[in-house]
Amino acid sequence: xxxxxxxxxxxxxxxxxxxxxxxxSPLLLIAGAGSGKTKVLTSKIAYLIKERGTRANRILxxxxxxxxxxxxxxxxxxxxxxxxxxxxxxxxxxVRLLREDISVLDKNFDRKFVIYDADDSLKIIxxxxxxxxxxxxxAGIAKDIISKAKQEHRADxxxxxxxxxxxxxxxxxxxxxxxxxxxxxxxxxYDDLLLFTTEVLFKDALIRQKWQQRFDYILIDEFQDTNDxxxxxxxxxxxxxxxxxxxxxPFQSIYSWRGSxxxxxxxxxxxxxxxxxxLEKNYRSTKKILNLANKILCGAGDMWGDKILKLHTDNELxxxxxxxxxxxxxxxxxxxxxKIRSLLNVHGYYYSDIAILIRMSFLSRGIESxxxxxxxxxxVVRGLAFYEHAEIRDLVSYLRFIANxxxxxxxxxxxxxxxxxxxxxxxxxxxxxxxxxxxxxxxxAKLSPRQRLNSDIFINIVEKYSDMIEGAPFMVLMELIKxxxxxxxxxxxxxxxxxxxxxxxxxxxxVFKNLETEGKTFSEFMEDNLLSSxxxxxxxxxxxxIMTLHAAKGLEFPVVFIPALEEGIFPSAKSLxxxxxxxxxxxxxxxxxxxxxERLYLSSAESRMKFGxxxxxxxxxxxxxxxxxxxxxVP
DNA sequence: CTTAGGAAACTTTTT
DNA sequence: GTTTCCTAAG
Numbered sequence: 001x002x003x004x005x006x007x008x009x010x011x012x013x014x015x016x017x018x019x020x021x022x023x024x025s026p027l028l029l030i031a032g033a034g035s036g037k038t039k040v041l042t043s044k045i046a047y048l049i050k051e052r053g054t055r056a057n058r059i060l061x062x063x064x065x066x067x068x069x070x071x072x073x074x075x076x077x078x079x080x081x082x083x084x085x086x087x088x089x090x091x092x093x094x095v096r097l098l099r100e101d102i103s104v105l106d107k108n109f110d111r112k113f114v115i116y117d118a119d120d121s122l123k124i125i126x127x128x129x130x131x132x133x134x135x136x137x138x139a140g141i142a143k144d145i146i147s148k149a150k151q152e153h154r155a156d157x158x159x160x161x162x163x164x165x166x167x168x169x170x171x172x173x174x175x176x177x178x179x180x181x182x183x184x185x186x187x188x189x190y191d192d193l194l195l196f197t198t199e200v201l202f203k204d205a206l207i208r209q210k211w212q213q214r215f216d217y218i219l220i221d222e223f224q225d226t227n228d229x230x231x232x233x234x235x236x237x238x239x240x241x242x243x244x245x246x247x248x249x250p251f252q253s254i255y256s257w258r259g260s261x262x263x264x265x266x267x268x269x270x271x272x273x274x275x276x277x278x279l280e281k282n283y284r285s286t287k288k289i290l291n292l293a294n295k296i297l298c299g300a301g302d303m304w305g306d307k308i309l310k311l312h313t314d315n316e317l318x319x320x321x322x323x324x325x326x327x328x329x330x331x332x333x334x335x336x337x338x339k340i341r342s343l344l345n346v347h348g349y350y351y352s353d354i355a356i357l358i359r360m361s362f363l364s365r366g367i368e369s370x371x372x373x374x375x376x377x378x379x380v381v382r383g384l385a386f387y388e389h390a391e392i393r394d395l396v397s398y399l400r401f402i403a404n405x406x407x408x409x410x411x412x413x414x415x416x417x418x419x420x421x422x423x424x425x426x427x428x429x430x431x432x433x434x435x436x437x438x439x440x441x442x443x444x445a446k447l448s449p450r451q452r453l454n455s456d457i458f459i460n461i462v463e464k465y466s467d468m469i470e471g472a473p474f475m476v477l478m479e480l481i482k483x484x485x486x487x488x489x490x491x492x493x494x495x496x497x498x499x500x501x502x503x504x505x506x507x508x509x510x511v512f513k514n515l516e517t518e519g520k521t522f523s524e525f526m527e528d529n530l531l532s533s534x535x536x537x538x539x540x541x542x543x544x545x546i547m548t549l550h551a552a553k554g555l556e557f558p559v560v561f562i563p564a565l566e567e568g569i570f571p572s573a574k575s576l577x578x579x580x581x582x583x584x585x586x587x588x589x590x591x592x593x594x595x596x597x598e599r600l601y602l603s604s605a606e607s608r609m610k611f612g613x614x615x616x617x618x619x620x621x622x623x624x625x626x627x628x629x630x631x632x633x634v635p
Numbered sequence: 636c637t638t639a640g641g642a643a644a645c646t647t648t649t650t
Numbered sequence: 651g652t653t654t655c656c657t658a659a660g
Contacts, residue, residue, distance in 0.1 A: 064650085255649080258649065359648075365651095548648060549648075574647060611644090611645070
């Protein structure tokens with residue numbers, strides 16, 4: 001017993017050990033950057049299983065990204081040869097709960113619901129607004145309002161929007177139509193995955209009890225970035241458990257723009273009577289970098305009182321921080337490329353040690369071209385980039401529609417690809433006939449002879465493959481491409497780059513082929529893709545990684561570049577007139593700097609290409625604050 | 636119902 | 651510099 005315990009807790013400091021072993025009451029661990037919070041979380045799970053005899057399936061662990069969940073599960077599995085089945089993100093947990101119990105809601109959803117991504121939602125909203133004679137350009141605004149409402153309020157989303165001050169209130173009709181469309185499509189958007197989870201747990205006491213009794217321990221990572229609905233899920237699952245553990249760092253809260261509430265940490269202390277522990281020792285960065293990070297926090301407002309961490313470290317004062325001011329963006333990207341060359345040649349780093357963290361994704365373009373010119377291998381870590389290619393979305397939408405004839409977003413995307421002479425007029429006739437699904441609507445709609453003929457061919461194809469799509473998506477894809485003449489369509493539509501697009505499609509075909517060999521279904525594939533995070537797409541290959549600061553959350557690199565430190569970019573233009581957004585920008589800068597273990601390269605340019613013309617830029621305010629911590633770069 | 640051409644808008648950050 | 655939106659002609 002003692003032997004096993006000492007092994008499990010090996011390499012932990014006294015504070016970390018205390019946090020790992022404590023289970024007498026709910027516990028809030030405030031853990032600074034690089035203080036080993038993931039280690040504590042993983043050790044806690046291992047400790048529960050190994051030392052306290054807890055069955056692995058009695059533990060629910062919630063992480064911020066799928067990647068973090070996978071890594072945590074893998075570490076536990078390596079240490080104990082047991083895989084806890086309930087390590088996931090909030091969204092993935094919601095899907096699992098809803099696949100089991102969504103029928104409790106008085107709605108027309110069933111457990112085979114599909115998930116709509118941001119693009120699907122936006123298209124649906126756009127269509128609704130066109131029909132209502134509203135500006136489709138404002139669809140993004142409407143989507144944000146709907147999303148916020150879902151995050152903050154529960155079932156009364158539409159009423160809530162109606163009660164908002166004027167411009168926002170006008171979207172209540174859109175919200176209501178959108179809600180109905182999703183229900184008719186048996187589709188949930190990202191917010192619904194969380195909202196409906198709370199609704200299920202609220203609605204039915206027996207089901208709530210079932211889920212409460214399923215877990216003895218609930219552990220939540222990155223608690224500073226939970227939103228209201230997520231907090232509610234925890235409350236509903238917790239019952240009066242003592243085995244609650246939340247870990248977070250208020251200074252790494254960078255998602256309040258999408259509804260997260262760092263104040264949930266304070267609420268957690270009150271609502272659950274949690275005790276508080278801190279981890280303030282940093283193991284990641286050199287002292288030089290940590291001093292700089294602490295300096296950034298000096299400029300922060302102190303609404304957090306004694307929750308503020310004072311990070312310290314035993315690491316050496318070595319490492320390098322440099323700030324390079326450049327004349328323009330070209331010079332800046334060349335500086336980065338040159339620096340990377342010398343890091344490899346002079347200092348012996350690998351490409352994979354290096355990350356370039358950017359505030360806005362458009363900045364990657366210039367960086368990419370400089371790296372390309374210098375033959376530096378790189379990877380841009382992006383969202384669902386591959387699945388955003390038009391041709392991939394087309395074909396995936398076809399498969400989605402073949403699998404689910406209710407899927408409105410998929411139907412409207414593909415019904416006129418390739419052209420069946422069904423444009424907005426015909427589509428609105430079809431919409432009028434919609435009762436149960438879109439095949440039915442298409443059959444009943446009165447169309448011109450030409451449209452009717454094409455529609456019947458379409459219906460025929462869709463119905464033919466409906467029973468095969470789940471098990472044999474590869475076969476269906478190949479047949480489908482032939483039957484609809486998709487390659488010919490591509491050739492006429494995209495005159496210069498259809499070869500690249502066909503290449504992409506062959507990549508998609510490979511994915512489905514592998515899927516078939518693994519015995520996974522098409523629905524499982526869709527779910528996996530829609531719930532994965534940007535971080536899941538980081539390859540382990542030897543390349544420099546370019547990603548946004550947000551995507552770098554929770555990661556670390558020996559060498560970090562943060563370019564474009566200019567007013568209007570970092571901090572971003574949209575945050576300049578708002579104190580709380582400015583605070584968040586500062587935290588984002590803090591998060592960026594604390595990703596670096598050994599070397600940190602900051603840079604800015606006096607002018608930059610924006611919207612195709614050159615604009616003068618002002619140095620970021622942050623550079624001024626931290627001048628003393630930096631040795632100036634070569635001018 | 637399409638296509639072409641020109642104007643206008645556009646860039647935070649994402650599960 | 652690029653994507654999206656709008657309009658007028660086929």
